[in-house]
Amino acid sequence: MKKFFKGKSIFLTALVIIIVWSGNCFGEIPVYRLYNTVLKVHLYSTDANEKAVLEANADWNYEGVVWNGYTSAIGQNPVYRLYSPGLGKHLFTMDENEKNVLDAGPVWRFEMIAWYANSTQYSDDIPIYRLYSSSLYQHLYTADENEKNALDGNGVWVYEGIAYYTLPASASPSTQTPTQTPCINNTDSQSICKTCCDCLDGDAEDRVE
Numbered sequence: 613m614k615k616f617f618k619g620k621s622i623f624l625t626a627l628v629i630i631i632v633w634s635g636n637c638f639g640e641i642p643v644y645r646l647y648n649t650v651l652k653v654h655l656y657s658t659d660a661n662e663k664a665v666l667e668a669n670a671d672w673n674y675e676g677v678v679w680n681g682y683t684s685a686i687g688q689n690p691v692y693r694l695y696s697p698g699l700g701k702h703l704f705t706m707d708e709n710e711k712n713v714l715d716a717g718p719v720w721r722f723e724m725i726a727w728y729a730n731s732t733q734y735s736d737d738i739p740i741y742r743l744y745s746s747s748l749y750q751h752l753y754t755a756d757e758n759e760k761n762a763l764d765g766n767g768v769w770v771y772e773g774i775a776y777y778t779l780p781a782s783a784s785p786s787t788q789t790p791t792q793t794p795c796i797n798n799t800d801s802q803s804i805c806k807t808c809c810d811c812l813d814g815d816a817e818d819r820v821e
Contacts, residue, residue, distance in 0.1 A: 639682075639683050640680040640682055640683065640779045640782070641658045641681050641682075641727060642680055642681075643656050643657070643677065643678055643679050643680065643681050643726075643781075644656070644657050644658070644660075644663040644674065644676070644677060644678075645674075645675040645676060645677075645678040646663065646666050646667065646673065646674050647672065647673045647675055648671050648672050648673075649671060649672075650671045651671075651700050651701075652748060653701050653702070653750055654675075654752060655672075655702055656678070656702070656726065657726075658681055658726065658727050676781075677781040678753075678754070678755055678756075678781060679738065679740060679755045679778055679779065679780055679781055680778065680779040680781055680782060681727025681728060681729060681778055681779070682728040682729060682730075682778060682779065683727070684728055687730070688728035688729060688730055689728060689729060689730070689731055689776070690706070690708075690725040690726075690728055691704055691705070691706050691725065691726045691727050691729050691776065692704065692705050692706070692711040692722060692724075692726065693722075693723045693724050693725070693726040694711065694714055694715065694720045694721060694722050694723060695720070695721055695723050696719050696720050696721075697721070698719060699719070699749060699750075701749070701750050702723075703720065703751055704726055704751070704753060704775070705775070706729055706731065706776045727778075729775075729776035729777060729778040730776060730777040730778065731776060731777070732777065733777040736779055736780075737777035737779060738755050738777065738778065738779070738780045739755070739774045739776075739777055740753055740755055740774065740776055740777070740778060741753065741754050741757070741760040741771065741773075741774060741775065742771075742772045742773060742774070742775040743760065743763055743764065743769045743770060743771050743772060744769070744770055744772050745768050745769050745770070746770070747768060748768065751772075753775060755780065755781075
């Protein structure tokens with residue numbers, strides 16, 4: 613019996629190491645980019661319903677899946693989504709201090725964790741570039757280096773650096789759907805784990821598929 617539990621412990625330890633090394637525990641989810649032609653702002657969302665509602669509004673144009681975000685995983689960091697009602701604009705940041713400072717002020721309010729990303733680049737990751745326009749008082753995020761280069765220094769936008777690293781869009785905008793890996797002790801194979809604690813909280817042999 614002791615030998616069984618020792619072997620089980622070794623297996624779980626190896627599983628954790630593999631997950632941390634891979635940098636992707638639960639899968640990926642498409643990030644949709646929309647543009648408001650009236651407010652001149654972009655919105656980035658993983659919510660297909662939010663995307664559909666806005667796309668039905670004449671003020672919004674759907675621009676496609678721009679990259680894939682990680683679902684909650686060991687090794688990744690949350691990308692925070694904030695909104696300014698007064699400005700009518702969103703801001704996305706992986707910097708928890710920036711999120712806290714803005715959320716404590718009167719202009720911005722924290723809405724949610726939008727998706728997860730890496731602070732360092734894994735083999736499958738691509739950089740997400742962050743630009744800022746002081747005249748428009750807004751940020752723009754892009755995985756397209758050509759778009760970044762064209763905007764940087766054009767008198768309106770200034771390149772601020774790489775915001776984070778995440779996965780490239782892996783399918784066409786019309787067909788891409790979220791992918792997920794079933795969790796340990798997760799009876800619903802279609803759900804995405806909320807945390808990696810959910811994924812690792814259980815017996816390794818319960819992981820089936």
